[in-house]
Amino acid sequence: MDPIPSHGSHPSIPSHPNPNPIPIHPIPSPIPSHPITSIHPIPIPPHPIPSHPIPSHPIPPNPNPNPQSHPIPSHPNPSHPIPSHPNPSHPIPSIPLPSHPIPSHPIHPIPSHPIPDPIIHPHIPSHPSHPIPWHPIPFDPIQFHGSHPIPSHPIFLPILELDHLKPQKSDFNLGLVDFWRHPASPGHPVDLRVPFPHLQAVKGFLEFHRFSYRIMIEDVQVREKESMRKSRRAKRSSRTFDFSSYHTLDEIYSWMDTLVEDHPSLVTKIQIGQSYENRPLYVLKFSTGGSARPAIWLDTGIHSREWITQATGVWTANKIAEEYGRDASVTAILDSMDIFLEIVTNPDGFAFTHSSNRLWRKTRSINAGSRCVGVDPNRNWDAGFGGESWAVCASSSSNPCSETYHGPHPHSEREVKAIVDFIRGHGGVKSVISIHSYSQMLLFPYGYRMTPPLSVVSLQNELAKKAVSDLAAVFGTKYTYGSIANTIYMAGGTTIDWAYDNGVKYSFSLELRDSGRYGFLLPSSQIVPTATETWPALLDIMVHVLEHPY
Amino acid sequence: VARCRGSRLAARFPRPRCAPGRQRRGAGRGAGAGARQPLGRRARVALQLRNFQAASLGGLRALGQVRKATVKDIPESGHKYYLQFSTEDYRTGENAGSCLATVLYPKKRSPPVVSIQCSHTKDQKEIQEEDNRLYQRIRHQTKPITGNNIPDSYGNIEPALEPVWALAVAGSSSIMWEKSTETLSYFLAQVKSVKQWIRKDDFVEFDYTVLLHEMPTQEIISCHMRLTWLPGHPLKVKHFCASESHGMEEASGAESGSAAGPSAEKGANF
Numbered sequence: 001m002d003p004i005p006s007h008g009s010h011p012s013i014p015s016h017p018n019p020n021p022i023p024i025h026p027i028p029s030p031i032p033s034h035p036i037t038s039i040h041p042i043p044i045p046p047h048p049i050p051s052h053p054i055p056s057h058p059i060p061p062n063p064n065p066n067p068q069s070h071p072i073p074s075h076p077n078p079s080h081p082i083p084s085h086p087n088p089s090h091p092i093p094s095i096p097l098p099s100h101p102i103p104s105h106p107i108h109p110i111p112s113h114p115i116p117d118p119i120i121h122p123h124i125p126s127h128p129s130h131p132i133p134w135h136p137i138p139f140d141p142i143q144f145h146g147s148h149p150i151p152s153h154p155i156f157l158p159i160l161e162l163d164h165l166k167p168q169k170s171d172f173n174l175g176l177v178d179f180w181r182h183p184a185s186p187g188h189p190v191d192l193r194v195p196f197p198h199l200q201a202v203k204g205f206l207e208f209h210r211f212s213y214r215i216m217i218e219d220v221q222v223r224e225k226e227s228m229r230k231s232r233r234a235k236r237s238s239r240t241f242d243f244s245s246y247h248t249l250d251e252i253y254s255w256m257d258t259l260v261e262d263h264p265s266l267v268t269k270i271q272i273g274q275s276y277e278n279r280p281l282y283v284l285k286f287s288t289g290g291s292a293r294p295a296i297w298l299d300t301g302i303h304s305r306e307w308i309t310q311a312t313g314v315w316t317a318n319k320i321a322e323e324y325g326r327d328a329s330v331t332a333i334l335d336s337m338d339i340f341l342e343i344v345t346n347p348d349g350f351a352f353t354h355s356s357n358r359l360w361r362k363t364r365s366i367n368a369g370s371r372c373v374g375v376d377p378n379r380n381w382d383a384g385f386g387g388e389s390w391a392v393c394a395s396s397s398s399n400p401c402s403e404t405y406h407g408p409h410p411h412s413e414r415e416v417k418a419i420v421d422f423i424r425g426h427g428g429v430k431s432v433i434s435i436h437s438y439s440q441m442l443l444f445p446y447g448y449r450m451t452p453p454l455s456v457v458s459l460q461n462e463l464a465k466k467a468v469s470d471l472a473a474v475f476g477t478k479y480t481y482g483s484i485a486n487t488i489y490m491a492g493g494t495t496i497d498w499a500y501d502n503g504v505k506y507s508f509s510l511e512l513r514d515s516g517r518y519g520f521l522l523p524s525s526q527i528v529p530t531a532t533e534t535w536p537a538l539l540d541i542m543v544h545v546l547e548h549p550y
Numbered sequence: 551v552a553r554c555r556g557s558r559l560a561a562r563f564p565r566p567r568c569a570p571g572r573q574r575r576g577a578g579r580g581a582g583a584g585a586r587q588p589l590g591r592r593a594r595v596a597l598q599l600r601n602f603q604a605a606s607l608g609g610l611r612a613l614g615q616v617r618k619a620t621v622k623d624i625p626e627s628g629h630k631y632y633l634q635f636s637t638e639d640y641r642t643g644e645n646a647g648s649c650l651a652t653v654l655y656p657k658k659r660s661p662p663v664v665s666i667q668c669s670h671t672k673d674q675k676e677i678q679e680e681d682n683r684l685y686q687r688i689r690h691q692t693k694p695i696t697g698n699n700i701p702d703s704y705g706n707i708e709p710a711l712e713p714v715w716a717l718a719v720a721g722s723s724s725i726m727w728e729k730s731t732e733t734l735s736y737f738l739a740q741v742k743s744v745k746q747w748i749r750k751d752d753f754v755e756f757d758y759t760v761l762l763h764e765m766p767t768q769e770i771i772s773c774h775m776r777l778t779w780l781p782g783h784p785l786k787v788k789h790f791c792a793s794e795s796h797g798m799e800e801a802s803g804a805e806s807g808s809a810a811g812p813s814a815e816k817g818a819n820f
Contacts, residue, residue, distance in 0.1 A: 359770050395766050403767060516594070523704070524705060
């Protein structure tokens with residue numbers, strides 16, 4: 001296994017989503033072909049294994065020649081979303097505040113500016129949890145300047161102490177402050193969100209240590225409500241959409257229109273069909289022109305309860321549009337190929353998860369003769385449909401009440417048929433990437449057969465290995481990879497098996513975060529980190545497709 | 551009748567059994583899907599038992615990475631997995647130590663037999679203090695705690711309900727372990743509802759409806775769970791599960807700690 005390259009680490013970035021892996025012994029690779037009754041090692045599904053402990057906060061190595069391509073996260077903690085753009089009015093995802101809903105005040109301390117003496121109480125203990133006698137401070141945006149010299153080593157102690165103010169890395173935020181921009185190195189500003197009860201204490205602490213600060217937002221909650229109200233108004237720029245929240249179908253559909261308006265020479269919206277309940281099935285087409293160009297197909301939200309996928313689809317669509325002309329890889333891809341992205345592949349199911357049952361998976365088609373509704377759209381494709389007699393048992397059900405009901409016949413679902421017709425009609429789709437959650441896996445065909453074809457094993461395997469490694473490089477999130485049947489379970493009638501059997505060589509399925517702790521109910525604070533880390537994996541696949549035409 | 555085609559890969563692993571005719575909760579149930587579960591599922595069921603038996607909220611662990619695994623076929627008994635894996639603190643995600651476990655899936659349907667030993671990074675005293683803190687937070691409510699949809703659709707958990715959620719994780723671990731087979735594994739999808747029963751003694755008592763996510767069938771299983779807890783004492787759990795999609799299939803489960811009491815669940819596994 002290739003060791004993950006060592007990255008420089010920031011000394012005081014908080015703990016990241018996955019623990020430091022314990023240095024491990026090499027996994028025995030050749031599997032002896034013993035009969036089943038003897039002891040033999042199970043090969044652990046391949047995933048990048050470091051030969052040394054990964055520093056707790058890997059910085060992406062930025063393999064892309066264009067330095068702008070990969071965002072350098074300032075805080076990889078999954079409970080702290082990375083703003084995808086440094087817009088101070090960017091709406092902030094809510095993080096649970098202690099006990100009662102209260103306004104909180106982000107503070108922007110600037111260590112290099114000393115602060116006036118009258119505010120400092122010399123006997124203030126440096127631990128902010130002690131009550132501090134305090135003069136009332138106006139909550140207007142204030143900026144402090146002063147004439148006092150900076151103590152000789154002011155930075156290191158406060159940064160360590162600021163570290164103590166950090167919450168435990170979790171969504172159960174019982175800590176003191178919430179870092180939006182973490183202490184990184186001397187001279188660099190830090191952004192904090194401070195719950196109201198701790199405001200005085202934090203101000204006292206900062207001032208005691210002669211940190212100058214500025215209040216940027218007085219009341220985050222007010223801002224958040226405002227921005228949610230704003231985002232419900234008609235026309236907004238596609239860039240100021242709140243990527244770190246979960247949205248309704250209408251919100252996503254209207255955002256798609258603003259994306260098209262904002263990038264008229266690159267993005268168009270096409271309708272490939274209608275859902276069972278007659279909702280439009282929209283696909284975003286990213287194209288710089290040409291005719292009959294080879295294409296890449298991406299879909300998210302085929303299983304409606306997997307909300308992280310539609311949210312990732314929105315973020316990714318925006319990313320593609322933004323990066324054309326800025327990122328060398330994206331530009332190269334779109335100069336020769338088209339990208340098609342269907343964000344809400346199962347709109348009926350998605351609407352149902354909002355209105356009635358958050359854990360609904362299937363379509364909403366009525367099944368004749370049954371009180372149960374819906375077909376599993378990822379068992380409805382014509383590849384190993386229903387578990388044919390020659391195939392080893394496939395995990396799809398003929399019972400309409402089952403979550404994996406494959407439907408009365410292949411492509412019975414309009415949502416599936418629309419894609420089948422589109423890809424067949426297009427004739428030049430070279431890659432299909434179908435995005436699901438959860439499990440943190442990168443999968444390739446087959447699901448309906450145990451043994452992937454030899455040609456698939458080497459080709460898909462190497463690409464999957466690289467994509468998973470580049471994904472892990474962002475925040476340390478570990479994915480496993482392999483064929484569907486070998487990695488997750490056997491399943492007939494899946495999207496990528498059909499695509500592969502119909503000539504689309506580079507067919508992959510992704511299972512996004514997490515690995516089971518929240519499952520389908522992934523906190524919205526993890527949307528942007530998930531999309532951010534998935535992006536290099538998608539890019540790897542797309543670049544490979546570009547560089548290996550067929 | 552589907553023929554089960556062997557393959558070189560299949561020969562190295564427990565051989566899949568095929569029963570496509572008997573489809574109860576999805577054809578994946580009796581099928582080759584069973585033995586092909588990711589290793590993480592094997593480790594997870596061991597951890598589920600441990601989380602239940604530890605009866606600690608501060609000490610709850612989630613699965614990290616599987617480091618090593620072997621499997622042995624024990625004639626007349628079943629498949630026994632030997633696993634080494636890392637764990638994380640369930641709340642914070644920080645490294646919590648590693649575990650060695652064996653998981654035996656008996657051929658007859660009953661809970662897997664698990665033995666597990668874990669190292670720990672957190673001090674036992676620290677864990678006990680956390681348990682007491684969470685216990686006090688529950689005890690000092692002025693009225694009985696109730697709640698719905700934890701986490702909510704957006705993945706949020708109200709801080710006030712955090713201890714109650716942690717208790718649900720610990721208690722439902724017993725259900726998930728008990729229901730697990732070589733084919734089927736479980737995750738806690740959501741606490742649908744919780745209601746506290748006030749007791750005169752020191753124990754805290756809750757009624758839960760929990761939703762379990764069953765793999766590989768993808769079913770959401772609704773279970774009713776009655777749970778009592780006092781730090782330092784075993785968790786007492788009674789449960790009754792119904793399958794939402796299938797309505798009529800039911801299973802009930804036994805009480806605290808013991809692996810006794812065979813599940814009354816219908817449906818063959820293989």
